[in-house]
Amino acid sequence: MVVPPLLRAVIMGPPGSGKGTVSARIIKHFGVKHLSSGDLLRENMQKKTEVGILAKSYIDQGQLIPDDIMTQLMLNEIKGLDRYNWLLDGFPRTVAQAEALDKECDIDTVIDLDVPFEIIKCRLTARWIHPASGRVYNLEFNPPKVQGTDDVTGEPLVQRDDDKPETVSKRLQAYDAQTKPVLEYYRKKGLLKSFSGTETNKIWPHIYAFLQTKLPDVSQKDAANPR
Numbered sequence: 001m002v003v004p005p006l007l008r009a010v011i012m013g014p015p016g017s018g019k020g021t022v023s024a025r026i027i028k029h030f031g032v033k034h035l036s037s038g039d040l041l042r043e044n045m046q047k048k049t050e051v052g053i054l055a056k057s058y059i060d061q062g063q064l065i066p067d068d069i070m071t072q073l074m075l076n077e078i079k080g081l082d083r084y085n086w087l088l089d090g091f092p093r094t095v096a097q098a099e100a101l102d103k104e105c106d107i108d109t110v111i112d113l114d115v116p117f118e119i120i121k122c123r124l125t126a127r128w129i130h131p132a133s134g135r136v137y138n139l140e141f142n143p144p145k146v147q148g149t150d151d152v153t154g155e156p157l158v159q160r161d162d163d164k165p166e167t168v169s170k171r172l173q174a175y176d177a178q179t180k181p182v183l184e185y186y187r188k189k190g191l192l193k194s195f196s197g198t199e200t201n202k203i204w205p206h207i208y209a210f211l212q213t214k215l216p217d218v219s220q221k222d223a224a225n226p227r
């Protein structure tokens with residue numbers, strides 16, 4: 001029996017472009033392991049680990065965490081996912097991080113959510129999250145079933161400190177200066193697959209169709225109308 005190679009995928013896009021939202025759909029349909037650098041950092045901040053305390057000072061300023069710390073943290077997690085298909089979300093965010101990742105594994109594909117800055121600024125101020133799971137909600141787009149509580153656990157939802165308008169502007173600047181070059185890095189390698197649009201529900205069917213060429217849909221839902 002020929003065993004298909006494991007998928008090594010990355011999802012990229014500016015803050016608020018829908019990486020977490022799309023990742024949740026990819027997990028549901030294709031059963032991949034999802035590793036979000038932001039979720040991992042927030043978990044560390046909540047537990048007040050050494051990395052968490054250090055990360056908070058950068059995140060609150062809308063700045064990126066230094067490459068060496070971030071790379072070590074993520075590569076260590078990736079090692080534990082050896083036997084699975086996986087999707088990285090939020091990493092790499094600089095060319096140095098992408099180079100370090102390349103030394104460890106061969107990336108197959110990079111999904112880029114190309115959503116205009118004007119659209120995402122207002123999404124972020126309406127974002128609510130369940131920190132323990134990383135589930136994301138939005139008061140207009142995908143509100144929780146009961147206001148202020150997570151659909152699965154019933155625990156309270158919180159707003160991220162770094163979703164304040166002034167911090168959002170800094171994060172968008174950091175994206176332009178430090179993360180956009182990563183798109184070019186992957187484009188040159190022929191790995192970049194960009195999906196442009198202003199609404200996740202319109203972008204998603206294209207991502208779904210693209211991933212179906214790589215992995216089978218393992219969800220129970222009607223694959224003709226995937227959500």
Ligand SMILES: Nc1nc2c(ncn2[C@@H]2O[C@H](COP(=O)(O)OP(=O)(O)O)[C@@H](O)[C@H]2O)c(=O)[nH]1
Pocket residue numbers: 013014015016017018019020021022123124126127128136137138139140141142198199200201
């Ligand atoms: N209005 C609107 N909000 C969206 C859409 N897609 C995602 N969101 C919300 O926008 C916010 C940012 O999305 P998220 O997936 O967290 O983006 P990330 O920062 O790239 O991981 C969240 O509150 C989402 O629920 C959309 O098409 N329209």
Ligand SMILES: Nc1ncnc2c1ncn2[C@@H]1O[C@H](COP(=O)(O)OP(=O)(O)O)[C@@H](O)[C@H]1O
Pocket residue numbers: 014015016019037038039041058059062063064065066070089090091092093094097162171
């Ligand atoms: N790969 C990374 N390199 C450096 N900093 C990171 C990285 N991933 C996350 N961070 C830090 O964590 C913050 C939140 O990340 P994330 O949850 O991915 O935000 P968003 O999805 O809104 O872009 C970033 O603004 C940055 O300060």
